[in-house]
Amino acid sequence: RVTLRESGPALVKPTQTLTLTCTFSGFSLSTSGMCVSWIRQPPGKAPEWLALIDWDDDKYYSTSLKTRLTISKDTSKNLVVLTMTKMDPVDTATYYCARISKCISTSFAFDIWGPGTMVTVSS
């Protein structure tokens, strides 16, 4: 059974750096065509794609946020880490990690999601 779970601080201060960890099981990020992505969803709004890392360690970022984001993986520990710098109250959202099992084109679907972790940015 495939599962993903996000972890990280529930509260960060403005200007701080957010570090989130996605721990997964049931698949390997070394398998060709496999990717893990981060998506966030502000309260009452639609999801927003943030970043993606693939089986070959290629990384892709949201155009509007790429200067603030870094994604990395530890295949042996089955985890993916996202850092976001210069946090602002508008970054308050639920942050999800999700698996992409057919990550061979830009038309990918997020087939399994973690439950999400709520992050509030406030002083």
Added chain:
Amino acid sequence: QSVLTQPPSVSGAPGQRVTISCSGSSSNIGAGYDVHWYQQLPGTAPKLLIYANNNRPSGVPDRFSGSKSGTSASLAITGLQAEDEAHYYCHSYDSSLSDSVFGGGTQLTVL
């Protein structure tokens, strides 16, 4: 404002059929990029409902179906049930933005 436009809300009575539209442009749906649909029940993570325009993941009832034509896509739900009350989001890729994009979402109310 998303580049994929969905109606904010739709409703239907139990047993009825409803459709949710997702309107895009020549840089996303019209460019041939696949459309995916997600269902989000209150307080939970989105769940993949339809992938690559008209394919259902294992376990998704055949009451749910997807279609795509030109610069738009649609999600159809037949035999509406109370448990279908949720938010629904379409998702695709936009080549002008070079980003994976979601629609603004549609709240389905079962009357």
